[in-house]
Amino acid sequence: MEITIKIFRYNPEKDKRGHHEVYKVEGNENDRVLDILENIKGNHDGALSFRRSCAHGVCGSCGMRINGRNHLACKTLVRDIGAEITVEPLLGLKIVKDLIVDMDPFFENYKEMMPYFINDSPLPENGRERLQSPEDRARFDDTTKCILCACCTTSCPSYWANGNYYGPAAIVAAHRFIFDSRDEAASERLQILAETDGTARCHTAYNCTEACPREIQITKAIGEVKLAQVTGTLK
Amino acid sequence: MTKTHQFDVVVVGAGGAGLMAGLYASRTAKTAVISKLYPTRSHTGAAQGGISAALGNYEEDKPEWHTYDTVKGSDYLGDQDAIEFMCEEAVDAVLELEHMGLPFDRTPEGKISQRPFGGHTNNVTGKPVRRAAHAADRTGHMILQTLYQQCLKNKVNFFDEYQVLDFIMVNGKAAGIVAVELSTGELHIIHAKAVIFATGGHGRIFEVTSNAYAYTGDGAAILLRHGIPLEDMEFFQFHPTGIYKLGILITEGVRGEGGVLINGKGERFMPKYAPSVKDLASRDVVSRAIYTEIKEGRGVDGKNFVYLDIRPETVNKFAADDGRTNVDGSKYNLTAEQVLAKLPDIIDFCRVYLGVDPVTQMMPIQPTAHYTMGGIPTNKFGEVVIDDKNTPLPGLYAAGECACVSVHGGNRLGTNSLLDLVVFGKHAGLKAAEYANQSEFETLPNEAELSTKTQLETLKNGSGKENVFKLSNELKKVMFADVGIYRNEKDMQAALEKVRELKERFKDITVGDTGKIFNTELLNAWELGNMLEIAEVVAASALNRKESRGGHSREDYPERDDKNWLKHTLIWNKNGNLEIGYKPVMITKHQPKARVY
Numbered sequence: 052m053e054i055t056i057k058i059f060r061y062n063p064e065k066d067k068r069g070h071h072e073v074y075k076v077e078g079n080e081n082d083r084v085l086d087i088l089e090n091i092k093g094n095h096d097g098a099l100s101f102r103r104s105c106a107h108g109v110c111g112s113c114g115m116r117i118n119g120r121n122h123l124a125c126k127t128l129v130r131d132i133g134a135e136i137t138v139e140p141l142l143g144l145k146i147v148k149d150l151i152v153d154m155d156p157f158f159e160n161y162k163e164m165m166p167y168f169i170n171d172s173p174l175p176e177n178g179r180e181r182l183q184s185p186e187d188r189a190r191f192d193d194t195t196k197c198i199l200c201a202c203c204t205t206s207c208p209s210y211w212a213n214g215n216y217y218g219p220a221a222i223v224a225a226h227r228f229i230f231d232s233r234d235e236a237a238s239e240r241l242q243i244l245a246e247t248d249g250t251a252r253c254h255t256a257y258n259c260t261e262a263c264p265r266e267i268q269i270t271k272a273i274g275e276v277k278l279a280q281v282t283g284t285l286k
Numbered sequence: 287m288t289k290t291h292q293f294d295v296v297v298v299g300a301g302g303a304g305l306m307a308g309l310y311a312s313r314t315a316k317t318a319v320i321s322k323l324y325p326t327r328s329h330t331g332a333a334q335g336g337i338s339a340a341l342g343n344y345e346e347d348k349p350e351w352h353t354y355d356t357v358k359g360s361d362y363l364g365d366q367d368a369i370e371f372m373c374e375e376a377v378d379a380v381l382e383l384e385h386m387g388l389p390f391d392r393t394p395e396g397k398i399s400q401r402p403f404g405g406h407t408n409n410v411t412g413k414p415v416r417r418a419a420h421a422a423d424r425t426g427h428m429i430l431q432t433l434y435q436q437c438l439k440n441k442v443n444f445f446d447e448y449q450v451l452d453f454i455m456v457n458g459k460a461a462g463i464v465a466v467e468l469s470t471g472e473l474h475i476i477h478a479k480a481v482i483f484a485t486g487g488h489g490r491i492f493e494v495t496s497n498a499y500a501y502t503g504d505g506a507a508i509l510l511r512h513g514i515p516l517e518d519m520e521f522f523q524f525h526p527t528g529i530y531k532l533g534i535l536i537t538e539g540v541r542g543e544g545g546v547l548i549n550g551k552g553e554r555f556m557p558k559y560a561p562s563v564k565d566l567a568s569r570d571v572v573s574r575a576i577y578t579e580i581k582e583g584r585g586v587d588g589k590n591f592v593y594l595d596i597r598p599e600t601v602n603k604f605a606a607d608d609g610r611t612n613v614d615g616s617k618y619n620l621t622a623e624q625v626l627a628k629l630p631d632i633i634d635f636c637r638v639y640l641g642v643d644p645v646t647q648m649m650p651i652q653p654t655a656h657y658t659m660g661g662i663p664t665n666k667f668g669e670v671v672i673d674d675k676n677t678p679l680p681g682l683y684a685a686g687e688c689a690c691v692s693v694h695g696g697n698r699l700g701t702n703s704l705l706d707l708v709v710f711g712k713h714a715g716l717k718a719a720e721y722a723n724q725s726e727f728e729t730l731p732n733e734a735e736l737s738t739k740t741q742l743e744t745l746k747n748g749s750g751k752e753n754v755f756k757l758s759n760e761l762k763k764v765m766f767a768d769v770g771i772y773r774n775e776k777d778m779q780a781a782l783e784k785v786r787e788l789k790e791r792f793k794d795i796t797v798g799d800t801g802k803i804f805n806t807e808l809l810n811a812w813e814l815g816n817m818l819e820i821a822e823v824v825a826a827s828a829l830n831r832k833e834s835r836g837g838h839s840r841e842d843y844p845e846r847d848d849k850n851w852l853k854h855t856l857i858w859n860k861n862g863n864l865e866i867g868y869k870p871v872m873i874t875k876h877q878p879k880a881r882v883y
Contacts (some may be wrong), residue, residue, distance in 0.1 A: 100807075130641075179397075180385075273831065
């Protein structure tokens with residue numbers, strides 16, 4: 052089948068502003084959007100630039116806007132979206148070249164969350180694992196799935212409106228530790244998120260949840276963090 | 287303008303091995319970690335089923351059993367001192383990950399949960415043992431995230447999206463690396479006392495692979511150019527269960543949870559090939575069994591695939607036949623809910639890429655190029671050793687998939703890759719920092735980046751008669767077809783000639799993108815150069831080894847030949863000519879014997 056794909060192009064070393072280019076290529080319904088981009092890069096225009104690595108939805112490199120919605124190019128198939136495709140860079144982050152955006156602000160927000168395990172209590176005397184019940188483990192399972200692709204944060208209208216907002220992905224990272232029964236720094240993280248640029252900027256638009264290629268219930272996770280802020284408990 | 291930085295230790299690669307090395311080296315030495323990807327994009331994140339350690343959280347297990355299973359899995363080519371070391375360290379390594387916060391699944395008592403995996407056995411009964419510590423089917427993802435998070439906590443210096451292009455050696459010692467910053471195209475020299483390569487494998491030289499685009503053998507190819515040999519490059523693992531055509535990995539954990547392989551006639555075929563552990567035989571054995579079924583006309587609909595079946599009714603039927611029970615002796619009874627909870631990611635892959643729901647349908651699978659057993663020769667401290675006497679090259683280290691310790695020998699056991707990168711990443715980091723703290727910086731040569739510049743200019747100035755994408759596809763096709771699961775003299779000779787032809791044609795490529803910012807076209811071309819050089823040594827090493835062992839299966843030499851071939855291959859590229867040598871296998875307790883599962 053013939054696939055028509057319209058791609059946002061911007062080369063900072065040549066172009067004053069971005070534009071779209073249309074390519075018509077042969078493909079089939081099982082093609083990933085990433086396969087089509089590779090085909091164009093390989094056979095039509097080697098300069099086309101985008102990030103990719105794992106090609107099956109676990110590394111988070113190829114987040115982009117596909118037919119207006121954020122998704123991973125490696126996890127979006129022609130059979131899901133049809134043969135008329137528009138591909139553009141994620142919104143809300145500076146465009147560096149073609150489909151590549153500057154991810155630094157995104158990762159800076161992540162790093163603000165103290166996104167690492169904190170427990171300064173002594174280890175079990177026998178040197179073995181800290182025990183955790185299957186129920187306590189399940190409490191934060193959903194948010195351990197995050198691959199930091201930025202699809203959620205860059206689909207959030209509050210983030211578009213105010214780039215200082217930490218954004219959904221950062222809150223997901225905080226949630227993963229706040230609700231881990233072994234971690235001891237929940238209150239610090241809740242404090243960080245209680246500031247102006249924290250959870251208060253979430254207006255439950257649900258865009259994040261819809262954009263997540265890992266199907267994390269992000270709005271729910273943010274709600275749980277908000278509830279913990281209000282009640283002071285982690286139930 | 288080339289910018290120069292100075293660090294005691296530089297780690298190249300930020301997957302599990304690189305992060306572990308960075309974490310440990312940075313405790314005592316000024317350390318930088320550079321990677322062509324953002325660290326969390328690394329391929330460690332794609333590992334699914336688990337990391338092995340004889341924790342014995344469900345049933346009796348011992349490091350000695352883990353050692354024996356690994357030696358046997360390696361088809362006796364693994365070095366037993368290194369294997370003993372890794373399996374002894376395994377228990378503390380996995381506990382350390384838990385202490386770093388890794389969210390392992392839990393037993394009812396709250397301990398780390400473990401599952402059966404291929405080749406993991408109770409050495410007394412011969413029955414499968416639960417040794418693979420897991421976090422659902424995204425154990426690698428959790429290891430990568432946890433180690434990166436610990437690096438952030440410990441303020442490790444990262445150079446994200448910097449592609450290594452060269453290694454700097456002065457007076458026979460490591461002196462640093464040259465890299466390009468992708469976002470600017472500027473070259474950087476990182477002047478260092480110790481260099482650790484942790485650049486991963488080279489599975490992208492094969493057409494059907496589970497490996498990431500990034501897996502182009504960069505570190506191994508760079509060192510090969512500097513006269514350092516590579517070890518056991520003929521040994522590459524084909525994982526039995528990749529998604530048909532796409533190669534995406536379906537974890538062995540599926541079979542660990544009771545899944546079985548079914549041929550086109552609807553028969554479970556593994557009992558024919560491995561009567562004792564059946565579907566949980568080691569990977570080389572299962573891949574060959576699948577290939578044999580297909581070759582003898584029992585693929586599905588005459589095509590190159592068979593089915594993997596995790597539907598609860600199938601699992602429970604065969605579990606009853608096999609006498610499999612729960613730990614407490616009760617009847618093994620898998621439910622659809624448990625399948626969804628234990629294997630969520632592979633269910634998702636099947637739904638997305640195949641439109642198949644594994645809870646109610648069988649998954650079409652075929653073997654997929656998966657893991658590089660060979661690589662940069664090291665000892666168990668991660669020191670790169672450059673000859674048959676294991677002489678270290680001062681200041682140079684390697685760990686993880688790019689390295690060959692050798693703990694995997696002819697065939698790696700499932701879950702030992704994650705263990706390898708945690709254990710040897712740590713020791714390479716410790717050893718490199720120790721070395722750096724006792725050493726002075728070598729003086730850099732003038733224009734240490736000169737040969738890098740020349741390499742890049744060459745890529746830009748070819749005639750343009752040839753196309754990188756096309757050459758790359760031709761390479762992958764011939765390697766998968768002729769240097770794949772089954773091999774023979776004639777096909778491998780043809781493959782080697784084809785690779786050499788492609789190397790010649792590669793001189794006629796040109797890079798159309800003349801810019802500096804994210805010139806991914808230039809880097810893809812440079813990576814293809816690495817793949818061609820690596821593919822050549824893989825094919826030449828495979829052609830040279832006239833026996834069948836582990837993942838190296840020759841139709842013309844079907845038996846293992848311990849008399850002539852119980853030895854490691856070393857291969858050098860000397861001014862374009864390949865030279866092959868050998869070094870002995872370290873055998874401690876386990877004398878080679880027939881390998882039966």
